[in-house]
Amino acid sequence: MNKIKVLICDDDTLIRDALKIILSAGGEIEVVDTAVNGEDGVNKAIRNEVDVVLLDIRMPVMNGVEACKEIKDKTNSRVLVLTTFDEDEYIVQAIKNGASGYMLKSSDPKEIIDAIKIINNGNTYMQGDIMDKLRENIFQNNSSKKLENFTEREKQIIELISEGLSNKEISQKIFISEGTVKNYITSILNKTNLKHRTQIAIWYLK
Structure with a gap:
């Protein structure tokens, strides 16, 4: 079985070292850098061609929100934001920039590992508290869009x-x-003015 290749991006040395130990312990994940x-x-991320990037938000030189966009534009890596900050602005911008998941560093180590696996399989992961915030605040500009604009099949796919x-x-x-x-998802994205399937889920749940 191929290990999931992970890059840890955090300005805190202790966090980086701790995550490297935790993630490597189970044998399913390889922290490549x-x-x-x-x-x-x-x-x-460009140099190592990793599967998943664990990305903090507040960092010097370039913050996680900006880095997320660059990583999504320049690599095939998926991004899991792992941070201590749950401010709405960070969550919204990270998702808009292509993050596949958002969770807090206070999460149980097993939950972080599970999230990496979920994201690596092409799905998305939002911690419960983060999802609650998104339901309340995200994508206000799309609130006027109604499900009546979609075909029955599109509605079914949105729900799934x-x-x-x-x-x-x-x-x-x-x-x-x-x-x-994929064709249906393209149609849904065009109708909602969203950029990727993660946003469809959040828009619908809201």
């Missing part, structure tokens, strides 16, 4: 995305090809 700020993280299902899982559940699922 660590980075001390956002810019360093972007460069190392919000349940955390991957494109493959959706295709198997409703008996259509994975390519057809």
Whole structure:
């Protein structure tokens, strides 16, 4: 079994060292490198071709929000924001910039490992407290969009995305090809003015 390649990006040396020990202990994750700020993280994500980047938000030189956008633009890595900050602005911007997950450093180590696995499999992960904030505050500009604008199949796919299902899982559940699922998602994104499937889930849950 191939290990999940992870890059830890955090300006706190103790956090980096602790995460490296915790994540490597189970044998399923390989921490290929660590980075001390956002810019360093972007460069190392490009160089190492990692599967998942664990990204702090407040860092010198380049913060996590900016680094997230750079990583998504320049690599195929998925981003899990792991931070002590749960301010709405950070959450919204990180997701808009392509983060696949957002959780707090106070999380149980097993939950962090589980989140990495979930994200590596192409799904999204939002910690309960973070999801509650998103339900209340995120994507206010899209609140006027109604489900009446969508076909029945699009509504079905929106609901399944919000349940955390991957494109493959959706295709198997409703008996259509994975390519057809992607076409429906493209249509949904166009109708909602959103950029990626994570935002569809949050928009719907709100």
